[in-house]
Amino acid sequence: MDFFPSRTLAIYMAKMFIIRTLAVLALLVLVLQALDLLGESGKILAYEGNGEAELWTYVSLRAPQLIARFLPFSVLLGTIITLATLNQNSEVVSMKAAGLSAHQILAPLIVASMGIALLSFLFNETIVAPATARLSQWEKVEFGPIPAESNIRTNVWVKDGNNLINARTVTGRGEQVILQDITVYDRSENGLKNLLQADAGQFTGSGWLLTGVTQFDVSTGTEEKKSELMVGDAIRPDQFTLTNVSADSLSIFALRTAIGELERAGRPTMSLKAGWWHKISGPMSSILMPLLGAVAAFGLARSGQLFVRAVIGMALGFAYFVADNFALAMGNIGAYPSLLAAWAPFLLFFLIGETVLIRTEE
Structure with a gap:
């Protein structure tokens, strides 16, 4: 021995x-x-x-x-x-x-x-x-400018019924999540009804407040600009922050935290x-x-x-x-x-x- x-x-x-x-x-x-x-x-x-x-x-x-x-x-x-x-x-x-x-x-x-x-x-x-x-x-x-925030998520897609929401960047956690460069595809069974684009969005507790909104009606071909608009009252913040969790991109402690959050949200882990x-x-x-x-x-x-x-x-x-x-x-x-x-x-x-x-x- x-x-x-x-x-x-x-x-x-x-x-x-x-x-x-x-x-x-x-x-x-x-x-x-x-x-x-x-x-x-x-x-x-x-x-x-x-x-x-x-x-x-x-x-x-x-x-x-x-x-x-x-x-x-x-x-x-x-x-x-x-x-x-x-x-x-x-x-x-x-x-x-x-x-x-x-x-x-x-x-x-x-x-x-x-x-x-x-x-x-x-x-x-x-x-x-x-x-x-x-x-x-x-x-x-x-390969454009690398975002400065360490907890940023990019190109996140979320489904809300028939609608699709895409956020170019997502920062923050919990109810402090901030969305930037947002596109909302308002769809019906037969196709796209409205296309909505916004500069930023923040969770208010009862929905998402979008700012700098441009709304395009596909059927009439008209465009309308709004300073603010509330959307997605059924969308939770964790749907944006927990969509693309990669084990390779997180440390062992951060991954353990993400697994716990996903389990509380009822997601597969x-x-x-x-x-x-x-x-x-x-x-x-x-x-x-x-x-x-x-x-x-x-x-x-x-x-x-x-x-x-x-x-x-x-x-x-x-x-x-x-x-x-x-x-x-x-x-x-x-x-x-x-x-x-x-x-x-x-x-x-x-x-x-x-x-x-x-x-x-x-």
Whole structure:
């Protein structure tokens, strides 16, 4: 049970593992960011006035998403490269000859991956979630000026009977919600009756007071301007603030608050609950990677099976990501309970990795 019989050896292996993981991550992010920017630069520059500064803004908002998404892949590839190198140089044979078990050999990598998982969680909460929310807002305004408010929601649609209401921007919470650039489509069964546009709207407790109103009658083709107009007495403020809640755009505490608000409003929350649990299980996937890639560490390098073992390790790791995405998708549609959707792949592949390691090396 002494997993670190040699402090020098543990530091040596952890250092190799971390350096290779960061190198793979940097390479992946650099290549994928360049490809992504090539695909999006046309849309960004299509907005009048955008230039190089906006391209760098996009990179600063997109890069955290790429880092968060591909960090577990980088840990897997860093594990395989590290262990394959040690095996190729007969260092694993030396460690086993000195009396170290397979778990003792992997222990420094697993401890290092725990640190990576913790940093990944903090990075997701403090940088990735705000960047995702900001990028989503920017994309909805077609890469125009980014709204300054942090709690702004853009391009929100609400249905009121047969009518549709669109607010270009929604700010505030509760009864302090303010709508801006509003369009109301007054529809009957046969089609559109009136088109109403307003500069701003605010909830009064019994309805929505719109200001700067322009009303167009489709049947007569006439237009009428009004300074104020009351509409939507059956529309609640939470219908505007809770329509587009994204788990990726909120921190774990903000998401918990949003889930509570949705539950009180009688809205479905299965997908958000699965996303909440995945905010914990997702970063912890890095801890699995040394275990799943461990098959590359063992076996004699001169037997010619090192490449095959590396491929098997990669296959196990990528199978985990496929299973994780599948379970999360099932949780989003309610086919799996949210807790099971987030944690079942982690537990399943932990048992698979331990089984492979014990049956082949222990």
